[in-house]
Amino acid sequence: MGLATIQNIGVIGAGQMGCGIAQVSAIAGYKVNIYDLSKERIEAGLATINGNLARQFTNGKLSDEDRKAALSRITGSADLNDLAPMDLVIEAATEDESVKRKIYAQICPILKPEALLATNTSSLSITRLASATDRPERFMGIHFMNPVPVMKLVELVRGIATEEATFTTAKEFVATLDKTITVAEDFPAFIVNRILLPMINEAIYTLYEGVGSVEAIDTAMKLGANHPMGPLQLADFIGLDTCLSIMQVLHDGLADSKYRPCPLLVKYVEAGWLGRKSGRGFYDYRGETPVPTR
């Protein structure tokens, strides 16, 4: 079957990644519709995009004309049926396989047969997710990095059934966003998170065992290894629920105890302390400046 020419993009999930993907796609000239479960979530997402585009204008990265044009290309919807005309749908919902499977069961009958379906999953098997769709040949991983407007890399991951035409179309799409691709095989957490998340998990063990405080650990890695953010600050930025899900996928998928999620990470997630997005994680963000919670 011929593939759709990509003009209209649907994004599922108006969280930090979905909004970032919508933003860069709209800047590149695509029409974008972001779907999420609630109107409130969509409103909040559109407000974030508006703020980020305004910042890009203020920083001289975007003309006012381009800012307005990008904004006019983005709409939001709480009705999945509005994604029917889309040529490419990128799912960027919560990192939970059952959530993603349910979404595919709902969206597949709505989509055009020639439309591509992609996932922004950080860790889950593309082949297994593809099997929950009606189009494994036209399904793959297009994994953006956070923050999407700033990070240059996109990992591309094929499932066992992904057709070459799907891969080529995804590659061309990413090139139009002015991003660089890297190709990863379909192993748990792919390349970036296979390396990054065990480092973050180890930083949490370092805290758990009392080797250093939150501040000491982050300062050590910022000034001692030149990382732009400390690992605990980065964990909060990614979202502790997402970090835990990725560690669980590594642990289950590779069956090696070296990927055991730190119990302190589990505890924070159980407390609902998910990092920046919930206002508290290894730092408390509710005041003027972030304050370490340990």
Ligand SMILES: CC(=O)CC(=O)SCCNC(=O)CCNC(=O)[C@H](O)C(C)(C)COP(=O)(O)OP(=O)(O)OC[C@H]1O[C@@H](n2cnc3c(N)ncnc32)[C@H](O)[C@@H]1OP(=O)(O)O
């Ligand atoms: C979990 C996964 O599946 C995969 C992942 O994504 S893992 C996470 C990968 N990401 C990282 O490792 C990020 C590490 N951190 C960084 O690179 C930097 O700290 C950072 C780019 C986030 C911020 O950089 P900084 O120098 O500390 O701050 P700042 O000067 O305010 O920002 C630099 C630029 O980024 C922009 N920016 C910062 N945060 C942003 C955000 N959340 N959204 C959009 N733009 C943002 C700023 O506007 C600024 O843009 P200009 O250059 O146009 O001014």
Ligand SMILES: NC(=O)C1=CN([C@@H]2O[C@H](COP(=O)(O)OP(=O)(O)OC[C@H]3O[C@@H](n4cnc5c(N)ncnc54)[C@H](OP(=O)(O)O)[C@@H]3O)[C@@H](O)[C@H]2O)C=CC1
């Ligand atoms: N955070 C990161 O650094 C990165 C994350 N990713 C991946 O991107 C995806 C999204 O992550 P991120 O944006 O951080 O997560 P967020 O928690 O910020 O956003 C997830 C969004 O999905 C929504 N959602 C949940 N269930 C559904 C559903 N059934 N239909 C539609 N939307 C739904 C959530 O709504 P609600 O809040 O109401 O549940 C929320 O708005 C995950 O797969 C993650 O692994 C990839 C790269 C980097």
